[in-house]
Amino acid sequence: MCSISPMGQLKVSRRFPGVKELAGLMRFRKPILNGRKRRLSRALTIYDLRDIAKRRTPKAPFDYTDGGADTESSLTRARQTFENIEFQPRILRDVSIVDTSVTMLGKTMAMPIGIAPTGFTRMMQTEGEYAGATAARDAGIPYTLSTMGTRSIEDVAKIAPDGRNWFQLYMWKDRDRSMALVERAKAAGFDTLVLTVDVPVAGARLRDVRNGMTIPPSLTSKTILNAIPRPAWWMNFLTTDPLKFASLDSWKGTVAELLDSMFDPTVTFEDLNWIRGQWDGNLVVKGIQNVEDAVLAQKAGADAITLSNHGGRQLDRAPVPYLLIPEVRKAVGEKFEIHVDTGIMHGADVVAAIAAGANFTWIGRAYLYGLMAGGKEGVDRSLEILRTQMVRTMKLLGARSLAELNPSHIKQITR
Numbered sequence: 001m002c003s004i005s006p007m008g009q010l011k012v013s014r015r016f017p018g019v020k021e022l023a024g025l026m027r028f029r030k031p032i033l034n035g036r037k038r039r040l041s042r043a044l045t046i047y048d049l050r051d052i053a054k055r056r057t058p059k060a061p062f063d064y065t066d067g068g069a070d071t072e073s074s075l076t077r078a079r080q081t082f083e084n085i086e087f088q089p090r091i092l093r094d095v096s097i098v099d100t101s102v103t104m105l106g107k108t109m110a111m112p113i114g115i116a117p118t119g120f121t122r123m124m125q126t127e128g129e130y131a132g133a134t135a136a137r138d139a140g141i142p143y144t145l146s147t148m149g150t151r152s153i154e155d156v157a158k159i160a161p162d163g164r165n166w167f168q169l170y171m172w173k174d175r176d177r178s179m180a181l182v183e184r185a186k187a188a189g190f191d192t193l194v195l196t197v198d199v200p201v202a203g204a205r206l207r208d209v210r211n212g213m214t215i216p217p218s219l220t221s222k223t224i225l226n227a228i229p230r231p232a233w234w235m236n237f238l239t240t241d242p243l244k245f246a247s248l249d250s251w252k253g254t255v256a257e258l259l260d261s262m263f264d265p266t267v268t269f270e271d272l273n274w275i276r277g278q279w280d281g282n283l284v285v286k287g288i289q290n291v292e293d294a295v296l297a298q299k300a301g302a303d304a305i306t307l308s309n310h311g312g313r314q315l316d317r318a319p320v321p322y323l324l325i326p327e328v329r330k331a332v333g334e335k336f337e338i339h340v341d342t343g344i345m346h347g348a349d350v351v352a353a354i355a356a357g358a359n360f361t362w363i364g365r366a367y368l369y370g371l372m373a374g375g376k377e378g379v380d381r382s383l384e385i386l387r388t389q390m391v392r393t394m395k396l397l398g399a400r401s402l403a404e405l406n407p408s409h410i411k412q413i414t415r
Ligand SMILES: Cc1cc2nc3c(=O)[nH]c(=O)nc-3n(C[C@H](O)[C@H](O)[C@H](O)COP(=O)(O)O)c2cc1C
Pocket: 064, 065, 066, 116, 117, 118, 119, 146, 147, 148, 168, 196, 286, 308, 309, 310, 311, 312, 313, 341, 342, 343, 344, 362, 363, 364, 365, 366, 368
């Protein structure tokens, strides 16, 4: 109740609240006793997961994951481009049900997001490839095992036999050894080979050089000091299987030395034709960065291409893959599958890529931050965050399915 005093002031009359009334207002949440679950439940965005990951992972492996080449502009620009999208929403459509499923290379996936190949994944967090493969299976999306994986093809097939597992190949100087891996992937039931073509030489990953990053991580006074606030990571590292490349011979040295000694800078489109002849499953060429190469890969018999600058880890100042989509779509036609990665940190980024004309997207860091924040459950969380963001964005855009998304939903603003 209010009254007006003789001086013309508004007076609010007060009362004592009843106990019952107070009790009705109390909403104490049940504490989550499991530390991992508690941490992850607080993460609402991929950047939140990144913050947790940074706190829990030693500097060298965190920077190896987080960083890019040289000035890191290829990654920064890709993320910035997604942020500079202005959506053009449509209203008054019934969006009570939104379908995020998509048919990609012959199979239906729950959403247009897959886990991209990432090397040395057990170094980020001990559950590594197993976490990625099982989280992808549970979410109904594909998982790609890297040539530089820390679990073997057979072990990944065993942990997620009902998942859609793909194998990523780097062409080695020794072709027979490359093809032996391809044979193993085929025998293990992997339905797709991803040929990565943007590593004729290792990118200049300056953070790794500055951190003195080696594989496996070495114990120096600097790393030991950095380990003190991150005991869980070190406990995992020291008490689980030794870290090694499961598909390669053991290696002691820097990542750049490893890449340079193994990978073949002489690979050409001839080799792509040759691989096409060897592999009868789906072939995806990953690392395409212009229209002409997209068309050449299509002519060489690729089933799909991935527009990618390797998450900004190779060439600095590289094209932003997302921006290539419209022109590449025009050149390869409506039926050919275009996949895209680099810079995806939000479900809305995925929605924009599909609206621009891509069929599918891939994530590297977005899942690795989840992994470092909380193993398999962390990857589950990152996929759940992206899915929730996608669904909300689609509803707000008035799109009930991916097929309803089109270029009229997006505009690029310049800053
Ligand atoms: C730590 C790390 C390791 C990677 N290792 C590989 C690899 O072994 N093979 C490959 O083709 N791409 C590799 N990539 C690139 C990813 O497959 C993908 O193209 C990239 O991460 C996409 O960018 P995003 O991290 O912004 O999502 C790696 C990326 C990261 C972050």
